[in-house]
Amino acid sequence: MRNHGSRPEQDGQSDQIKAQIEENLKRVYQSALVEEVPDRFKLLLEQLKNKDAEKNEAPK
């Protein structure tokens, strides 16, 4: 696995492609990251919390 061989021109090109791939990969994740999280997940967490609270209050 040699990424840097004896062909500087191609390596320059390859670095550029590599950089573009990395840039696009970040964009895949970032574009998902900026999406608003649906309320159902926050509600789910609240429900779970309330259920735990009830459990703890209940006498054993």
Next chain:
Amino acid sequence: MSSVSAADADPRDQLVEHLRPLRAFAISLTRNVAAADDLVQDTILKAWASIDKFQRGSNLQAWLFTILRNTYYSSLRKSRREVSDPDGAHAAGLSVKPDHDGRMAFTDFLRAFDTLSDEHREVLILVGASGFSTEEAAEMMGVAPGTVKSRASRARKRLAHLLGLAEGEGMFSGIDAITDAVIGRGAAATG
């Protein structure tokens, strides 16, 4: 990213802060919002049920990502497509040429990304895009760091190939042409 309170706080109260990256990871992995949301829901339920196993003060996001990817893979195993295609060889025919200026369009990139295997999408998102270290990704994926590196390298080559950028041998390594020929032949034989 303050870790001052991380050790004392109840991790259950911190889950809400990780919903966004968790869902972004799910979307990146499944490339399907509905499937991603189901996955996030399952992950929350599992995380809540096994919160005692979380080591306080350690990386909660990494812990959640681990649960999510494990949940994803076990659901995949249950509904495994009839043809196993770990390297995404079915997509070998798809080739998107870059624009004339050499820059790839994001839609083209996405199309290529979508045809990668789940393992390849995972490693590229974890290491390349969401900013985890190789070691962290290795822990999440349950493999050695060396495996993460080689898998990421193969995934990048695969992407370059799908994008039609790998024709000049020696792009990423000298064995590309051979690898591609083998993959191409394998796809022709099985497809």
